[in-house]
Amino acid sequence: MVAVMRRRHPLSPTAGRPGRPGRPRSAAADTAILEATRAALVELGWSGLSMSDVATRAGVAKTTLYRRWPGKNELVVDAVAVLFDELELPDRGSLAADVEGVVRQFAALLERPEAKTALMAVVAESTRDEALRARIGASIVERQKRLVLEGRARAQARGELPEAPEGGPPGAGSAVDDLVFDVIAGAVVHRALVSGRPVDTEWVRRFTALLLGGLGAAGD
Amino acid sequence: MVAVMRRRHPLSPTAGRPGRPGRPRSAAADTAILEATRAALVELGWSGLSMSDVATRAGVAKTTLYRRWPGKNELVVDAVAVLFDELELPDRGSLAADVEGVVRQFAALLERPEAKTALMAVVAESTRDEALRARIGASIVERQKRLVLEGRARAQARGELPEAPEGGPPGAGSAVDDLVFDVIAGAVVHRALVSGRPVDTEWVRRFTALLLGGLGAAGD
Amino acid sequence: MVAVMRRRHPLSPTAGRPGRPGRPRSAAADTAILEATRAALVELGWSGLSMSDVATRAGVAKTTLYRRWPGKNELVVDAVAVLFDELELPDRGSLAADVEGVVRQFAALLERPEAKTALMAVVAESTRDEALRARIGASIVERQKRLVLEGRARAQARGELPEAPEGGPPGAGSAVDDLVFDVIAGAVVHRALVSGRPVDTEWVRRFTALLLGGLGAAGD
Amino acid sequence: MVAVMRRRHPLSPTAGRPGRPGRPRSAAADTAILEATRAALVELGWSGLSMSDVATRAGVAKTTLYRRWPGKNELVVDAVAVLFDELELPDRGSLAADVEGVVRQFAALLERPEAKTALMAVVAESTRDEALRARIGASIVERQKRLVLEGRARAQARGELPEAPEGGPPGAGSAVDDLVFDVIAGAVVHRALVSGRPVDTEWVRRFTALLLGGLGAAGD
DNA sequence: TGATAAGCGAGACGGTACGTCTGGTCTTCGA
DNA sequence: TCGAAGACCAGACGTACCGTCTCGCTTATCA
Structure with missing residues (x-):
């Protein structure tokens, strides 16, 4: 017997039967709000963004915001999540080329000011807010991780990687997938935001070489 | 002839000849403030921390805070920076063991609640504040990077790695050092804070294998 | 064609169509705030009164205060103005008795601690703030002056004073009215607050005699 | 047996045997401080004046101020008191002319911005500070009252007024003196600061006529 | 001549209030 | 029932002054 909870803030805010x-x-309000949020992020950054300001930009009352999102954190996650919908991984013919493609996609995203300022901030907030972490995972991290899974599957189809021996669900991702994802995403983010240096051709080449060179060793 | 600028907010706030x-x-106020800041971070997290609260906890007037630090960002950087002073890399006999040591050190730090909530937050703020980025670099990032440089030098002394062919200053770090540092720090942070999974023995083993396996390939 | 200006701080703060x-x-907030202001004046005096304290006493947020009054000066003027609404001049049968009545009314007001400490202070502030002077004039001075005009009209009706020859608007007050008002109000205030001596029966008798004795001479 | 108290803040601050x-x-500091106080009063008015600012203007440390005056109130009283030293009453030959002279002297003083803004303010403060009232009385009020006493004595010498029947000390001032002083000073102050109208020739003429006309009646 | 004592500038100190801003909530009206 | 508008409470923001203190130094008198 499962009690159906009345979710006040569903992931798709306008939903409702x-x-x-x-x-x-x-529905127009939703769009306007998310656009206004991204615009405010670009102009003012995370810490300068306020709910009142977003409401004003979107031509919407504050109540309307709070009826759809519980707070700034969740709103921003949804606002930047759509940027991750654009992520795609065209088949470039080899594992190495695909890895470089993924890295460049991540790096390109991190150069957008609304993503740059927002991503680290919501991750920081999520360290003390389990629900927020789940929302980030579903809206952002999974969208990124999908690329890694696709790339691995493609490489296996090409015969560049052996078939995974383990019997988990096919799309779920193995421990190696998790590791590779953390390494790729982590390294790119650290390079771009912490070290503050460009993710340029040279760096991508070296990083890809390191990753592919180490892949075999990590599988055991 | 270099003009000595009067720094209003030096890294060591109390300094002054x-x-x-x-x-x-x-000097006692400095200590009390930084301790109070860490305590507040643990209890309230980054976004719950307020300058007024820190002042009250430290038994200090708000003016005393603002006389020493220009704002919350800088104060928190200094407060958590001391945690990174404790980082050390005992010689464990092999490159693999040293890498595992570094990874564990980073991971242990990121489990401390004051570091967890603060690090990502100040990095997020630093995307729009060059001075803050510099402060983070000097106080935190360099302290971490030092471990990588030490580990590499030790491996070279052991003969596990070839001597670096390039002629830069010995302690400055080559492109490979930078890459390795971004990979290590980035992967650990991503695992711990974004993926939200433990940096356990298994993961450390796999990661180290991947890194060492790829090291040779990245050097060119 | 008169543009209707949007007054941000109307005299009656709650107004608005x-x-x-x-x-x-x-409307309850208004009442609570003005009462709290008078109470704070009695307890702490003008210089000890703070907006924060008034807000706390009134059980109201500071924003609510500032939405209605631009500052301490205006708030205090409105708070003490209501005291002047109670001023009345019952007909005592003769000009001399009426003058004594006015004098006693003024004196009684100046013995109230909230009026004593506030009146001089806002007048002092008004020397550098034209808008404040206007507010004081409308809220306080005119209310006092009305008594003088009434007393004069009554005396004329009784035949104690000649009809005013000049043709100004009947209720506006002539130069003699102005002079008499300044003499009465000024003398009482000076006696009470500057000389610091009581406005007692003896003083009132002497003062009234002086004023009435001089009235004929001043009319030319 | 009178214990000689160690006065921390004598009227003449530099004194000390x-x-x-x-x-x-x-002694130079005293002069500089009082001048700086008057200048600050002219520029900023009573409420804008701060001890720190006065200290800076006078080229003096805050401690030096507080060593000499206990606070802003007392400092300002001393600073404007010297303006009242200039008051003089040349013999103009008749009581009427002398009264007009006194009135003009008061009015001229009240037109000086430093006096205008300061006088009412310190009187307002003095309603809750007995020591301050005493200081104002000694430094300011007595200096004004002296003119009235002189004028009365002169008129008696001329035969314009009867000799005072009472046997008090000659310079102390009778009840009538007090009344006349309150009427003159009060009326001028009220005209200038409360009514906010000029003390011009016409007003002075009317006021003097009223006062002299009423003088006989008030003496009983 | 040297000890003692107070004055002096500078500026840090713990406090308090300022007036503004934001976060969330609540209350009104009109659609 | 929603939405726009805007008032509401709560409390942090960063600044300004308050009056006190702690320095190192100077300028007097007295022994």
Whole structure:
């Protein structure tokens, strides 16, 4: 017997079954709010962004914001999550080329000011907010990780990597997938945001070489 | 002939040569403030921390805080920087063991709640504040990077790694050092804070294998 | 064609026509704030009164204060102005008795600690703030002056004073009215607050005799 | 047997018998401080004046101020008191002319911005500070009142007024003197600062007529 | 001549209030 | 029932002054 909880802040904020009584929520408001949030992030950065300001930019009342998102953290996660929808991994013919592609995609994202300032901030907040961490995982991290899984599957199809021996669910990701993902995403983020140096061709080449060179050793 | 600039907020806030007129700054206040900051971070996290609260905890007036640090960002950097002073790398006899040691040190630090909540937050802020980035680099990043440089030098002394062919200054770090540092620090941070999974023995083993396996390939 | 200006701080702070959108201002807050202001004046005096303290006493947020009054000066003027609403001049049958009545009314007001400490202070501030002077004039001075005009009109009706020959608006007050008002109010205030002596029966008798004795001479 | 109290803040701040050990107080500092106080009053008004600012203007440390005056109130009283030393009453030949002279002297003083802003303010403060009231009385009020006493004595010498029947000390001032002083000073102050109108020739003429006309009646 | 004592500048100190801003909530009206 | 508007409480922000203190130094008197 599962009690159906009344979720006040669903991931898709406007949702709500159609047959519900009363005036339906404006879908246009959602779009305007998320756009306004990204614009505010670009202009003011994470710490300069305020809910009131977003409401004003979006031409919306503060109540409307709080009815859809519980706070600044969640709003920003949703606002930048759409940027990660654009991530794609065209087949470049070899594992090495695909890895370079992934790295460049991550790096390109991190150069967008709205992503740069927001990502680290919401991760920081998520260290004390389990629900926020889950939202980030679902909206952002999984979208990134998908690329890694795709790349691995493609390489196995090409015969560049052996088939995974383990019997987990096919799309779930093994321990090696997790490791590779942490290494790729972590290294790029650290290079770009902590070391503050460009993710340029030379660096991508070296990094890819290191990763591929080490891949065999990590599988055991 | 270099003009010595009057730094208003030096890294060591109390400094100032002794002959300066006026009542000297209380060194005890510095200690109390930094301790109070760490305590507040543990209890309230980054976003819950307020300058007023730190002042109250430290038994100090708000003016005393602002006289020494320009804002919350800088204060927190200094408060957590001392945690990185404890980092050490005992010689464990082999490169692999030393890498595992470094990884564990980083991971242990990131488990401390004051570091966990603060590090990502100040990095996020630093994306829009060049001075803050420099302060983080000097106080925190360099302290971490030192371990990598030491480990590499030790491995070279043992003959596990070839002598670096390039002629830069010995302690400065080559492109490979930078890469290795970004990979290690980035992967550990990503594992711990983004993926939200433990940096356990198994993971450390796999990661070290990957890194060492790839090291030769990245050197070119 | 007169542009209607949007007054941010009208004399009656809560005003605003009913059709205005948004939550209306709480009328109860107004009352509580003005009462709290008078209480704080009695306890702490003008210089000890602080906006924060008034807000706390009134059980109101500071923003609510500042939304209605631009500062301490204006708040205090409004808070003490209501004391002057109680001023009345019952007909005592003769000009001399009426003058004594006015004098006693003024003196009684100046014995109230909230008026004593506030009146001089806001007048002092008004020497460098034209808007404040206007507010004081409308809220306080005019209320006092009305008594003088009434007393004069009554005396004329009784035949104790000749009809005013000049043709100004009947209620506006002539130069003699102004002079008499300045003499009465000024003398009482000076006696009470500067000389620091009681406005007792003897003094009132002497003062009234002086004023009435001189009235004829001043009319030319 | 009167215990000689060690007065920490004598009226003449620099005083102190010459034989006292230690470095004597700088008399130049006194002058500079009082001048700086008047300048600050002109520029910033009473409420804008701060001890720190006065110290800076006078080229003096804050400690030096507080060693001489207990606070802003007392400092300002002393600073404006010297303006009242200039008051003089040349013999103009008749009581009426002398009264007009006194009135003009008061009015001229009240037109000086440093006096205008300071006088009412310190009187307001004095309503809750007995010592301050005494200081104002001695430094300011008595200096004004002296003119009234002189004028009365002169008129008696001329035969314009009867000799006072009472046998009090000659310079002390009778009840009528007190009344006349309160009427003159009060009316002028009220006209200038409360009503906010000029003390011009016409007003002075009318006021003097009223006062002299009423003088006989008040004496009983 | 040297000890003693006070004054002096500079500036840090613990406090308090300022007036503004933001976070979330609540209350009104009109759609 | 939603949405816009805006008032509401709470509390942090960073600044300004308050009046006191702690320095190192100077300038007097007295022994």
